Amino acid sequence: MSKAIAGPEIERMIQLLSRLPGLGPRSARKAALSLLKRREDLLMPLADALSAAVDRITHCSECGNVDTVSPCSLCRDGRRDRSVVVVVEEVGDLWALERAAAINGVYHVLGGHLSPLDGVGPDNLNIPRLLERASSGEVKEVILALNATVEGQSTMHYIKERLAPTNVAVSEIQKGVPIGGELDYLDDGTLAAAIKSRRRI
Amino acid sequence: MSKAIAGPEIERMIQLLSRLPGLGPRSARKAALSLLKRREDLLMPLADALSAAVDRITHCSECGNVDTVSPCSLCRDGRRDRSVVVVVEEVGDLWALERAAAINGVYHVLGGHLSPLDGVGPDNLNIPRLLERASSGEVKEVILALNATVEGQSTMHYIKERLAPTNVAVSEIQKGVPIGGELDYLDDGTLAAAIKSRRRI
Numbered sequence: 254m255s256k257a258i259a260g261p262e263i264e265r266m267i268q269l270l271s272r273l274p275g276l277g278p279r280s281a282r283k284a285a286l287s288l289l290k291r292r293e294d295l296l297m298p299l300a301d302a303l304s305a306a307v308d309r310i311t312h313c314s315e316c317g318n319v320d321t322v323s324p325c326s327l328c329r330d331g332r333r334d335r336s337v338v339v340v341v342e343e344v345g346d347l348w349a350l351e352r353a354a355a356i357n358g359v360y361h362v363l364g365g366h367l368s369p370l371d372g373v374g375p376d377n378l379n380i381p382r383l384l385e386r387a388s389s390g391e392v393k394e395v396i397l398a399l400n401a402t403v404e405g406q407s408t409m410h411y412i413k414e415r416l417a418p419t420n421v422a423v424s425e426i427q428k429g430v431p432i433g434g435e436l437d438y439l440d441d442g443t444l445a446a447a448i449k450s451r452r453r454i
Numbered sequence: 455m456s457k458a459i460a461g462p463e464i465e466r467m468i469q470l471l472s473r474l475p476g477l478g479p480r481s482a483r484k485a486a487l488s489l490l491k492r493r494e495d496l497l498m499p500l501a502d503a504l505s506a507a508v509d510r511i512t513h514c515s516e517c518g519n520v521d522t523v524s525p526c527s528l529c530r531d532g533r534r535d536r537s538v539v540v541v542v543e544e545v546g547d548l549w550a551l552e553r554a555a556a557i558n559g560v561y562h563v564l565g566g567h568l569s570p571l572d573g574v575g576p577d578n579l580n581i582p583r584l585l586e587r588a589s590s591g592e593v594k595e596v597i598l599a600l601n602a603t604v605e606g607q608s609t610m611h612y613i614k615e616r617l618a619p620t621n622v623a624v625s626e627i628q629k630g631v632p633i634g635g636e637l638d639y640l641d642d643g644t645l646a647a648a649i650k651s652r653r654r655i
Contacts, residue, residue, distance in 0.1 A: 260521045260522040260523060260526075260527050261522075262503065262506050262507060262510060262511075262522045263507070263511075263520070263521070263522070265499075265503050266500075266503040266504065266507055269496065269499055269500045269503055270500070272496060273477075273485040273488060273489070273496075274481070274484045274485060274488050275476065275477055275481035275484060275485060276474075276476055276477070276485070280475070280476035282546070282549060283475045283476060283546070283638075284474040284475060284476060284477070286544075286545060286546045286549075287474060287475050288474070288504070288507065289507070289511055289520045289545070290545075292508065292511065295470065295473060295474075296504060296507060296508055296511075297508050298466075298470055299467075299470045299471070299504055300501065300504035300505045300507070300508050302463065302466050302467040302470055303467065303489070303497060303500055303501035303504060304501045304505060305463050306463060306464070306467055306489070306490070306497060306501070307493065307497055307498050307501050309463060310463075310464075310490055310493065310497075319464070319490045320461045320464065321461040321462075321463045321464070322461060325461075326461050343487075344487060344490070344491075345483070345484070345487045348483060348487075437484075
């Protein structure tokens with residue numbers, strides 16, 4: 254949009270909204286208009302929610318999840334089986350598994366996958382903390398729920414080798430996941446099946 | 455999403471984002487994740503932009519446009535021909551005409567269309583102020599750029615009759631606009647052509 258239609262504050266709002274995934278320039282304008290028309294019941298609550306997020310969002314010291322408390326609400330949940338740790342690449346994958354109610358364990362969020370070409374090594378991910386947790390004695394099984402991509406699989410093999418000296422059982426989710434697919438895009442049934450038929454490696 | 459995945463603040467953020475046009479529950483989660491991952495360069499600026507909007511957004515006392523100043527930046531723009539007033543239903547229509555650079559006049563935003571069944575009469579829209587402006591002596595032509603819908607057209611005829619006693623010329627945009635279509639969805643060329651070939655009524 255070369256020409257400024259409204260004041261700079263509105264233009265800036267449209268420009269920032271258009272950087273959200275799923276919103277292009279046109280839908281960002283629609284979203285901005287909707288916010289401007291619904292000042293009380295949408296704009297104000299969303300402004301407050303985002304400001305609260307800025308102030309309070311943190312990473313869980315235990316598992317790397319994002320939440321407003323650390324340890325996060327999942328790690329604090331006493332009804333979860335703390336002997337099973339599900340390792341995922343991103344918070345979105347954790348959300349997908351929770352939506353599928355695939356397993357009642359705890360999680361470990363790596364924050365990505367190994368990518369030597371991009372300079373992402375084990376210490377750039379949340380891997381050292383995973384090894385600590387696995388050695389603590391509380392953990393009996395680590396389930397590697399990484400994306401079925403080349404990077405996800407090589408990250409999985411690296412973690413499997415690093416966990417070999419510990420006493421924990423290491424599993425991977427079943428390859429019911431389509432090759433090249435990412436967890437966050439799959440249906441709940443596939444995710445639940447993949448968790449259920451995990452195989453020892 | 456029946457099950458809370460993260461703390462209530464994040465759930466609330468997802469729920470509010472999903473109420474924006476163009477974002478459903480899944481894309482709202484994607485957007486929220488993107489905001490959480492990009493705290494500094496996206497979440498904080500957007501939170502600030504929305505808070506600024508809450509504080510400063512107002513309706514132009516002259517034309518009904520939304521802006522951070524009143525009169526709005528378009529009404530303040532000395533390079534515009536103040537003798538031509540383009541009447542639109544919504545701010546989105548004004549934005550669409552400005553994107554098309556269809557005309558260099560000023561605007562009048564009605565805030566909707568007449569809809570007796572929904573209890574929307576002339577006094578619920580910005581029509582009284584339009585009649586005032588048309589009688590001020592400054593306005594030479596009123597261009598009715600309303601949607602080519604039943605409601606838009608009946609609103610147009612109502613305004614045309616109310617403007618009859620004044621001395622201003624009243625035009626409507628050409629019916630190049632597809633029947634049933636709404637201005638905000640049209641391409642710039644169609645909008646510009648429709649403004650250019652307006653006919654006296």
